[in-house]
Amino acid sequence: MANAYDAIVIGGGHNGLVAAAYLARAGRRVVVLERRERVGGAAASEEVFPGFTFSVFSYVVSLLRPEIIRDLELPRHGLHVLPLESTLTPLPNGDYLAQWNDHDQNRRELARHSLRDAEAYDEFGRLMHLMSRAVKPFLGMAPPDPGSLAPRELAALGRLGRQLRGLGREQFHALHRLATMSAADYLDEWFETEALKATKSASGIIGTLAGPRSPGTAYVLLHHYMGELDGVFRAWGFAKGGNGSVSAAIAGAARAAGVEIRTQAQVANVIVGNGRATGVALASGEELRAPRVVSNADPRRTFLELVGERHLPADFVQAIRAFRFRGASAKVNLALDALPDFACLPGAGPHLRGAISISPSVDYLERAYDQAKYGEFSRRPYMDIVLPSMIDPGMAPPGKHVMSIFAQYAPYHLNGGWTDARREAFGDAVIDTLAEYAPNLKSILLHRQVVTPADIERVVGISEGNIFHGELSLQQMFFLRPVPAWAKYRTPIAGLWQCGSGTHPGGGVMGAPGRLAALEILKESR
Amino acid sequence: MLTPTPFHPRTAPLCRSHAWRRWAGCVVASAYELSHEREYHAVRGAAALFDVSPLYKYRVHGRDAARFLDHVVTHDAGRLAAGRVLYTPWCDARGKVIDDGTVARLDEATFRLTSAEPNLRWLQDNAAGFEVAIEDVSAATAALALQGPNARAILQRLGDRDFEGLRYFGLTAARLGGVPVTISRTGYTGDLGYELWLAADDALPLWDALIEAGTPYGITPAGILALDVARIEAGLMLLDVDYVSAGRALIENQTSSPYELDLGWAVKLDKPAFVGRRALAAEAVRGPQWRFAGIQVEWDSFERLFAAAGLAPRVPLAAWRTSVPLYAGGEQVGYATSGVWSPLLKQYIALAHLQSRWAAVGTALEMEVTVEHRRQRAAARVVKKPFFDPERKRA
Numbered sequence: 001m002a003n004a005y006d007a008i009v010i011g012g013g014h015n016g017l018v019a020a021a022y023l024a025r026a027g028r029r030v031v032v033l034e035r036r037e038r039v040g041g042a043a044a045s046e047e048v049f050p051g052f053t054f055s056v057f058s059y060v061v062s063l064l065r066p067e068i069i070r071d072l073e074l075p076r077h078g079l080h081v082l083p084l085e086s087t088l089t090p091l092p093n094g095d096y097l098a099q100w101n102d103h104d105q106n107r108r109e110l111a112r113h114s115l116r117d118a119e120a121y122d123e124f125g126r127l128m129h130l131m132s133r134a135v136k137p138f139l140g141m142a143p144p145d146p147g148s149l150a151p152r153e154l155a156a157l158g159r160l161g162r163q164l165r166g167l168g169r170e171q172f173h174a175l176h177r178l179a180t181m182s183a184a185d186y187l188d189e190w191f192e193t194e195a196l197k198a199t200k201s202a203s204g205i206i207g208t209l210a211g212p213r214s215p216g217t218a219y220v221l222l223h224h225y226m227g228e229l230d231g232v233f234r235a236w237g238f239a240k241g242g243n244g245s246v247s248a249a250i251a252g253a254a255r256a257a258g259v260e261i262r263t264q265a266q267v268a269n270v271i272v273g274n275g276r277a278t279g280v281a282l283a284s285g286e287e288l289r290a291p292r293v294v295s296n297a298d299p300r301r302t303f304l305e306l307v308g309e310r311h312l313p314a315d316f317v318q319a320i321r322a323f324r325f326r327g328a329s330a331k332v333n334l335a336l337d338a339l340p341d342f343a344c345l346p347g348a349g350p351h352l353r354g355a356i357s358i359s360p361s362v363d364y365l366e367r368a369y370d371q372a373k374y375g376e377f378s379r380r381p382y383m384d385i386v387l388p389s390m391i392d393p394g395m396a397p398p399g400k401h402v403m404s405i406f407a408q409y410a411p412y413h414l415n416g417g418w419t420d421a422r423r424e425a426f427g428d429a430v431i432d433t434l435a436e437y438a439p440n441l442k443s444i445l446l447h448r449q450v451v452t453p454a455d456i457e458r459v460v461g462i463s464e465g466n467i468f469h470g471e472l473s474l475q476q477m478f479f480l481r482p483v484p485a486w487a488k489y490r491t492p493i494a495g496l497w498q499c500g501s502g503t504h505p506g507g508g509v510m511g512a513p514g515r516l517a518a519l520e521i522l523k524e525s526r
Numbered sequence: 527m528l529t530p531t532p533f534h535p536r537t538a539p540l541c542r543s544h545a546w547r548r549w550a551g552c553v554v555a556s557a558y559e560l561s562h563e564r565e566y567h568a569v570r571g572a573a574a575l576f577d578v579s580p581l582y583k584y585r586v587h588g589r590d591a592a593r594f595l596d597h598v599v600t601h602d603a604g605r606l607a608a609g610r611v612l613y614t615p616w617c618d619a620r621g622k623v624i625d626d627g628t629v630a631r632l633d634e635a636t637f638r639l640t641s642a643e644p645n646l647r648w649l650q651d652n653a654a655g656f657e658v659a660i661e662d663v664s665a666a667t668a669a670l671a672l673q674g675p676n677a678r679a680i681l682q683r684l685g686d687r688d689f690e691g692l693r694y695f696g697l698t699a700a701r702l703g704g705v706p707v708t709i710s711r712t713g714y715t716g717d718l719g720y721e722l723w724l725a726a727d728d729a730l731p732l733w734d735a736l737i738e739a740g741t742p743y744g745i746t747p748a749g750i751l752a753l754d755v756a757r758i759e760a761g762l763m764l765l766d767v768d769y770v771s772a773g774r775a776l777i778e779n780q781t782s783s784p785y786e787l788d789l790g791w792a793v794k795l796d797k798p799a800f801v802g803r804r805a806l807a808a809e810a811v812r813g814p815q816w817r818f819a820g821i822q823v824e825w826d827s828f829e830r831l832f833a834a835a836g837l838a839p840r841v842p843l844a845a846w847r848t849s850v851p852l853y854a855g856g857e858q859v860g861y862a863t864s865g866v867w868s869p870l871l872k873q874y875i876a877l878a879h880l881q882s883r884w885a886a887v888g889t890a891l892e893m894e895v896t897v898e899h900r901r902q903r904a905a906a907r908v909v910k911k912p913f914f915d916p917e918r919k920r921a
C-alpha cells in the first residue's frame with residue numbers, strides 16, 4: 001500500500017506547524033494531527049469572554065526566528081509583531097522603577113534611583129551584547145554531539161570552540177560566571193537598585209521552579225539581548241491578535257505549502273515495527289501510515305505514552321524519566337471595564353503599553369519561591385503583566401481592556417493537588433497582590449480566567465504543565481536536550497523524530513526546534 | 527520663515543521629540559515620540575494620523591476640465607467618473623516625468639489635483655484653448671491621512687454615513703463630527719486608509735474629533751519617518767528622492783520616463799493626444815532602458831559582512847534617501863534611492879533604478895553597504911513591488 005504522506009506530524013503547536021511547513025516547502029506530503037479543536041498549542045488566542053480575546057497561555061513573542069518569518073512569509077499570512085516599549089516595576093513605597101527603550105529617558109529614570117546604576121546599565125548592556133553574540137550561533141544550529149567522534153560533529157564543535165575563544169578574557173570569564181551563577185548574585189556585581197536587580201533577575205526564573213538565588217539562573221539573562229542581533233531589536237514583542245495569530249500565520253503558510261491540518265485528531269500511539277516508526281493510530285481507531293513520524297508532543301509524552309517503554313532502550317527510558325518538568329507558572333487573564341490605575345503612576349500613559357513587573361525586590365521573589373519549594377503556591381506571587389488591548393485595541397471592545405498576568409509560583413506538585421477551590425484561591429492571591437498597586441482593579445474586573453499548571457497539562461497536553469516542555473536549565477539544554485546523544489531531533493526509533501520545545505534550543509514561541517528538526521529530516525531523506 | 531500647517535496648534539504640543547521636518551515650505555513632525563517605531567506600527571496595526579497639508583492642491587474647474595486634465599496627465603483623467611480618484615504622472619513634451627499625484631473628480635466639472643511640487647504655471651500654460659480655471663488651493667485646503675486597518679472603524683464612528691461602500695480610489699463628501707470633508711480612499715502607505723480634505727479653518731475641530739473617536743481604536747499621530755518606512759514597503763516613490771522632475775533636471779540622464787519609473791500602466795497611449803504622447807509612444811515600442819524595481823538584501827550575506835568585522839548586523843531603522851550603487855557581475859547596473867529595514871517583514875528592502883536587463887524579478891545583484899568605514903557588497907535580489915500588499919488595502 002502506498003503511503004498517502006511522507007510525514008505525519010503529531011501535534012499542531014507552533015513548532016509542529018513550522019516543521020510541517022518546512023517539510024512541505026521541500027516537496028514532502030505532510031499531515032498535522034492535533035488533538036485539540038484548534039491549532040497553536042500554548043500559542044493560542046481565544047475569545048474567552050464575549051468581545052475579549054485572550055492569549056490564554058503564552059502572551060508575548062520572544063525571539064521568534066526572523067529567518068522563519070522570512071522563509072515562510074509570515075507577514076503575508078497575517079503576522080505582525082508589535083514592540084513592547086517599557087517595563088514598569090511598581091514599588092510598595094508608592095514609587096516605581098521604569099525601564100524605557102529610549103536611552104536618554106531610561107538613563108534619567110535610573111539616575112533617579114542610582115547614578116551609578118544609570119552608568120552601569122550601558123556597560124552591562126555592552127557586555128551582554130558581546131556574550132550573546134558568542135552564544136547566538138548555538139540557537140541557529142542543531143547541537144553538535146560532544147560525545148561523538150564523527151568528523152561532522154567535531155567540525156561543528158570546533159567552530160563553536162573558535163567562536164568562544166574569540167571572546168576576550170573578560171567576556172569569557174563573564175560567560176562562565178553567567179553559566180554557573182544565580183541571576184541575583186550576578187546582578188549584585190553590577191547594580192545596587194533593588195527593584196532593578198529583582199526585575200532583571202526575574203527573566204532567569206520564568207518557567208522554572210527556581211528562585212533568583214538558585215545557581216544557573218543567570219544564563220537566561222542573555223536571551224534578552226539576543227533579539228538585537230537579528231535586526232529584531234527587542235527580545236519581547238506582542239503579536240497583533242495575540243499569540244494565536246502567530247500559530248494562525250504559520251498554519252496559513254503550511255496550508256499554502258500543501259500541508260493538511262486535522263484538528264480533533266488525537267494520536268493514541270506511534271505504530272512501531274522492527275524498531276521503525278511506520279505511522280500512527282488515532283484515538284478514534286483510524287490508522288495513518290508514513291515513513292516519518294514527527295512528534296511535537298513533549299519528550300515524556302512522546303516516548304512514555306505514544307511510543308511505549310517496551311520499544312525503547314532502558315537507559316533512554318531512564319533519561320526521559322529524569323528529564324525535569326515541574327511546572328511552576330500560571331496565567332490569570334482578566335477582562336476589564338476600564339484601565340487599571342497604578343498608584344505610583346496614576347492615569348493612562350505609555351507605561352501601560354509595556355510590561356508591568358511585580359518584582360519589588362530579590363527577597364520578594366525568593367520568598368515567593370520558598371513557598372513553592374515546599375509545595376505551596378506563593379501568597380504574594382511574582383507577576384509579569386501586559387495589557388494587550390493597549391498595544392492592539394482589537395483584543396477588547398472599544399474602551400475596554402484585557403490584562404494578561406503571568407504568575408509564579410504555582411507549583412504543579414501542589415500539596416494536596418490542584419482543585420477548583422485551590423485554583424481560585426491562587427487567582428485571589430494574584431488579584432489581592434496586584435490590587436495593592438492598582439487599587440481600582442477589583443472594581444473594573446469583568447471576568448477572570450485562572451490557568452494552573454494542571455490546566456496547562458490538561459488542555460495543551462504538556463507534562464506537569466511546564467511552559468517550556470521541560471525546564472530550561474543548563475543541565476537540560478543544548479546537546480543535553482532532552483537526552484544526551486539524542487539531541488538532534490532523532491530518537492532511538494528509526495523514522496521517529498521530535499520537533500517540540502523539549503528539543504534544542506528549547507521553549508518559547510520561537511519556532512527554532514520545528515525548523516531545525518525539519519532541516520535535519522530533510523538532510524536525512526535527501 | 528516656514529509655514530505652520532493648519533494643524534500645528536495640535537501637533538506642536540504632541541511633538542515630544544522636537545523633531546520637525548520641512549515639507550514644501552511647511553513644517554511637519556518627523557516623529558512625535560522619541561522614536562518613530564510605534565507610529566510606524568500604528569500604520570500596519572491600528573491607525574496612524576498624518577498631517578499631509580503641505581501637499582500642493584489645485585482645483586480645476588470648468589466645462590473643459592476633464593478634457594484639459596486628460597490632455598496634461600498620462601492616465602485616463604477624461605473618463606474618470608465623479609466620485610473616483612486616479613494616480614498619475616505627468617510629463618513634458620519629451621515624455622519625461624515632471625511630477626506625480628492624484629486626480630480626484632469632485633463633480634462633473636470640478637477636479638482636485640495634488641502634486642509634490644508647485645505646478646500652477648505649467649498647468650496654466652497648457653490650458654490654452656480649454657475653458658477651465660485652475661486655482662491653487664494649497665493653503666486653503668488642509669489634509670489628513672488616516673491610514674491603517676482600523677481607519678474605517680474610526681470614520682464609521684464619526685461619520686454621518688456608512689463608509690463600507692467607499693471603494694479603493696473612491697471619493698465621497700461627508701461630515702465627520704459635523705465638519706464637512708471630502709474623503710478619498712487613498713494614501714501613501716499601501717494599507718487600508720483614507721485621505722481627508724477640508725477647509726483649513728475646520729482643521730482643529732476635525733483633528734479633535736478624530737483623536738477622540740479614534741483613541742479606543744489606537745489612533746496615533748504619526749510623522750514623516752513612519753510614513754517613509756511604510757511608503758517604501760508599499761513600493762511608492764517620492765519626487766526629489768527617487769527621481770528628479772524633468773523641469774529641474776540639469777542633464778538628460780537625470781530625467782525619467784513613466785516607463786522607467788514602472789508607471790507604464792498609468793500611460794494611456796490610446797488617448798488621442800496628451801503632453802508627451804509622441805515620445806512615450808516611441809519609447810513603448812523601443813522599451814525603456816531603465817526600470818524602477820524592488821530590491822531585497824539577502825540577510826545571510828549582510829550578516830556575514832558584519833560578522834567578518836566582528837559586529838552584529840546594523841540595519842537602517844529609519845529610511846535612507848541617498849544613492850547606493852547596485853552591481854551585477856562586478857559592474858554597476860543601477861542604484862537604489864530609498865531603503866529601510868522593514869520591521870514587519872524582517873527584511874532590508876530598497877527601491878532602485880536598474881538597467882532593464884537586470885530588472886527582472888529574481889535577478890541576483892549586489893548592493894553596496896558600508897561596514898566599519900569600508901565599502902562592501904551584500905547579495906541582493908530583485909523582488910516584486912509592493913513588498914507588502916495586504917488584502918485590506920482594496921477589500
Ligand SMILES: Cc1cc2nc3c(=O)[nH]c(=O)nc-3n(C[C@H](O)[C@H](O)[C@H](O)COP(=O)(O)OP(=O)(O)OC[C@H]3O[C@@H](n4cnc5c(N)ncnc54)[C@H](O)[C@@H]3O)c2cc1C
Nearest residue numbers: 011013014015035041042058059060267467501507508509
Ligand atoms: C502559561 C504559559 C505562558 C507562556 N508564556 C510564554 C511567553 O510569553 N512567551 C514565550 O515565548 N513563550 C511562552 N510560553 C512557552 C511557549 O508557549 C511554549 O514553549 C511553546 O508554545 C511550545 O510550543 P510547541 O509547539 O513546542 O508545543 P505546544 O504548544 O505544547 O504544542 C504541542 C501540541 O501537540 C498537541 N498534542 C500533544 N499530544 C498530542 C497527541 N497525542 N495527539 C495529537 N496532538 C497532540 C497539543 O495539543 C499541542 O497543540 C508559555 C507557555 C505557557 C504554558
